[in-house]
Amino acid sequence: MAEIIGGYFTSHVPAIGGAMHRGAQQDPYWQPFFDGLPPVRELLARKKPDVAVVFSNDHGLNFFLDTMPTFAVGAAPSYANADEGWGLPLYKTFPGHPALSWHIIEALVEDEFDVTMCQKMLVDHALSIPFELAWPGVEAWPIRIVPIGINTVQHPLPSARRTLALGRAVNRAIASWAGDEKVLIVGTGGLSHQLDGARAGFMNPSYDQFCLDHLAADPDALTRDSIHDIVRQAGTQGVEILNWIAARGALGEAAQEVHRNYHLPISNTAAATVWLEPEPA
Numbered sequence: 001m002a003e004i005i006g007g008y009f010t011s012h013v014p015a016i017g018g019a020m021h022r023g024a025q026q027d028p029y030w031q032p033f034f035d036g037l038p039p040v041r042e043l044l045a046r047k048k049p050d051v052a053v054v055f056s057n058d059h060g061l062n063f064f065l066d067t068m069p070t071f072a073v074g075a076a077p078s079y080a081n082a083d084e085g086w087g088l089p090l091y092k093t094f095p096g097h098p099a100l101s102w103h104i105i106e107a108l109v110e111d112e113f114d115v116t117m118c119q120k121m122l123v124d125h126a127l128s129i130p131f132e133l134a135w136p137g138v139e140a141w142p143i144r145i146v147p148i149g150i151n152t153v154q155h156p157l158p159s160a161r162r163t164l165a166l167g168r169a170v171n172r173a174i175a176s177w178a179g180d181e182k183v184l185i186v187g188t189g190g191l192s193h194q195l196d197g198a199r200a201g202f203m204n205p206s207y208d209q210f211c212l213d214h215l216a217a218d219p220d221a222l223t224r225d226s227i228h229d230i231v232r233q234a235g236t237q238g239v240e241i242l243n244w245i246a247a248r249g250a251l252g253e254a255a256q257e258v259h260r261n262y263h264l265p266i267s268n269t270a271a272a273t274v275w276l277e278p279e280p281a
Contacts, residue, residue, distance in 0.1 A: 036261025167249020187247025189240025
């Protein structure tokens with residue numbers, strides 16, 4: 001039986017990748033964010049997960065506004081990065097875990113989630129940057145991935161309640177997997193930010209703290225707002241909190257916070273890094 005060893009949550013701002021590429025991690029502007037990563041790296045080094053189930057959102061490498069699935073699950077043998085136009089270096093290709101991917105897909109469909117199945121999938125900064133933060137400088141990734149994409153771009157967006165239910169269904173799928181892998185759950189994006197329109201530059205630390213304070217112990221509290229209210233409170237792009245909510249669901253019913261770091265701004269975004277661990281039922 002597979003074991004979920006923890007949940008890693010972090011922001012995926014492209015400028016983070018730029019700071020790493022320039023070696024600017026200890027510059028005063030960036031240091032408060034990067035100082036939140038060593039505890040995560042220590043936990044990963046100790047727990048040594050085999051596979052990561054990653055909840056993130058695509059920014060146009062796979063899907064655009066004319067074709068946007070609500071939920072998409074990768075079932076590829078590998079996942080390459082591609083140029084997104086941010087001026088970042090291409091990141092390393094990730095090995096996949098097709099057998100676990102198909103098990104999760106089949107379980108989700110059985111659970112009445114109509115997911116898009118992707119036997120070919122690219123990964124963008126939403127996935128690559130969090131892994132570069134967690135395992136900086138490695139020549140090859142020490143972990144396989146199952147990527148799960150959530151639509152946070154094109155309305156209508158899924159509700160927070162639906163994304164939490166998705167995560168809980170993934171948790172049940174992992175619990176029924178016959179393998180003995182150690183599984184890391186990852187949620188990326190956010191926190192509050194808006195990059196366009198009259199509210200460009202908007203951040204909301206009080207809403208961010210509400211989400212962080214309830215993520216471990218009471219994730220259902222994050223689902224009581226409509227998706228439109230979440231956009232209003234978190235910003236147009238801050239709705240990426242849906243990725244965190246789904247990942248929290250995948251951890252199981254009970255979880256405890258082990259580590260939290262919060263800082264703003266980085267590139268007009270409130271950023272956080274969190275580690276949660278599941279508690280025995």
